[in-house]
Amino acid sequence: MAVVAEVAPVVANTRNRNGRRDVHTSRQARIGWMFSTPALIFVGMVTIFPIVFSVALSLSNVSVTGSGFALQGFTFSNYSQLVHSSTWRYALGFTVIYTVVTVLVELVLGTAIALALERLTKGRGLMMALLLLPWSIITVISAELWQYIYEGTYGVLQAIFQALGLGAPVFLGSPTSAVVSMMVADVWKTTPFVAVIVIAGLVMLPGDVYEAAACDGASAWTIFWKITLPLLRPTIAIAVLFRILQAFGVFDLPFVLTGGGPGTATTSLAILSYKVMFQNIDYGPGAAVAVSATLLVVLGCLAFLRVFKAQVGREEIQ
């Protein structure tokens, strides 16, 4: 991946001797603001405002009346409720484990698929289109499809197992198998995403470095570990970053597949927030869950970027 080594200053120093910016730059800036303002307002309304409001909700006592709801007072009680709630602690643990496991599996599988596809000269386009099908299906729909597959009595897997005389396995009915089944559905859908990002990185790698390695006497295995993988680090870092962001907020898959169950087995932080806010109509704690999830994502990404600062956005391959 050819990423610029240093971000050059975006706007050159355009101040003239009087300290005023020259007419041309001022005009450009004004036009820029003119066109950006509507989008900024929209983004602000849809993104910034809800975030700020959620934080406000999470720090107040929220009472619900017949005609709406009201914020009363400033308190940390919503957050202390969270910390003492085993459901929240489970949701936190589950979301983290879910993220780690699915991202790791998708990374390994996605990279393997990318390496295999990269060798194809003919038919690569067709294979990539087929590969991307799971990713392109709307999650809600694919979750429904997996429900059909996993369903306890009439599901596809049930039929196969019974035909093979292997009894009646339970997929979504028990906590552990529900978690695993959900992870399988996620890996099926999201591995193509990782594969596509890794392929993009692979085709940008300098070809003559591989020829040099061949002349130097490197085997295919050595080339993979000592050359391909190190050179792919920036690309893999980007893919992992995206996946962590997505996985931490997983909602649609568990919501449709299991409803967060059985019990609370597949209740992620996002699902929990939804249930508390809109099913229990408990806005304060619900907002607290949402804010806690956001904080964790932000912290996770900051930690990740710290470690991979050298890779993401700074490495240059000449």
Place this chain on the structure above:
Amino acid sequence: MATISLKGLNKVYPNGFHAVHDLSLEVQEGEFMVLVGPSGCGKTTVLRMVAGLEDITSGDLRIGERVVNDIEPKDRDIAMVFQNYALYPHMTVADNIGFALKLRKLPKDEIRKKVEEAAEILGLTEWLDRKPKQLSGGQRQRVAMGRAIVREPSVFLMDEPLSNLDAKLRVKMRAEVRRIQERLGVATMYVTHDQIEAMTMGDRVAVLRDGRLLQCDTPQNLYEFPVNQFVGAFIGSPAMNLYQGELFDGGRSLKIGSQILELPEVVHLKKPTLMSYSGKGVTVGVRPESLKAASTSTTPGTVLSVQATLVEALGSELMVHFSFDAKVVKIEDIQDDEEEILTGSGEGVARIDPSVSVKAGDKLKFEVETEHLHFFDPDTGLSIY
């Protein structure tokens, strides 16, 4: 230490393109052989076939006594220096140079010793811990060479390693590369499109065009005795001026345009077959170096009257672009497109003494060194000797 032997090598690509035709060439032990030719002539393809990075369609390739047609690059005992250096971007200079040795599982201290020796030869010692992106073009080129040297191969293969350097650095590195190769005594095949590089570096130079070897000889022989008009015009800078001419009077007189030059006896002694072209047309080659400003002592019959169209003062000499009424013979691949625009009909270039005062638009007379004229068959382009 081995020789390289190419016998009747052919390369045909899957789409049918015949890139290399029946190429036979030998590189002796310790010899610096340069492959030169215009873009697309197949010189890099030949080099890559020797390296094992391209399959050989037919013909024999020997390194030493072994036929290596089907042997992997790593087992051919060759080391290649790539045009874009192909350094491992994520490794330090020391790791880049030592990579091949590490693959061969040499002990760590031996690797370090060899790397330090190579760095010493190349002047890279203080850069061993840097990464390629922190180095200049010349330094990267030296790292690429270090990687090749440290493997102590039988053969060096170099693919235009200096073409990405600026002009002054290129001149300096030409000498460096040659010095290192002579010190190590390794047979080397060096590809370039720059005929000046070829002439200054090669023990022998092989001129290629359209996948065929035209002539392989020492630089001086290529200059003095080109086998055809392409080689004559390709070697030498500025290129040889080529005109349509006519021999008459038993071959003693040459008509170019409307002017007549007398050919002395020595020309016919050196080129016996020239006589048989009397009364017929020939292509005449005049090297820019063979033209001098005419003086009072100039022999009549060796004078060419021209009009100067452009004068370039280089300090050490004057390049005078001139025109007269002769018809120019153009050869593809010799000139850049930009030069073609400037060269109208009858235009040529002369290199003369800087003390001559001449400016664009002046009429002037040249003295032609007629004993250094080249003659080519107008149909085949082959030299007449």
